[in-house]
Amino acid sequence: MEKTVGNLERVHIIADPLIAGHIESVLAARGIYCMVRNRHLIGGAGEIPPLEAWPEIWVDRDDAPIARQLIHEVLEPAGPTPDPWICPDCGERIEGQFAECWHCGAVAP
Ligand SMILES: [Zn+2]
Structure with missing residues (x-):
């Protein structure tokens, strides 16, 4: 799968669309534009979607390093x-x- 599209770079894939939305708001609060692909999972409740259907966080390539850091902080707040x-x-x-x-x-x- 192509990892970059134009100036966008995929910085994270996460199974939970709620956490993807949370990451999106955290990035937005820092002024980082991000795009969430596959926000709405295909499949019924309780099914584990295939990896290709997981929400993906894409940001501008210039913002990718700080976005990765922020995502790390969101996922491991302890x-x-x-x-x-x-x-x-x-x-x-x-x-x-x-x-x-x-x-x-x-x-x-
Ligand atoms: Zn003891």
């Missing part, structure tokens, strides 16, 4: 994961996103 911690009560190693020990219920120090 900040850095907190450091894991060791439970003071039972010594279990707990992932940083948890505030309590899954093993004994102790609160993170």
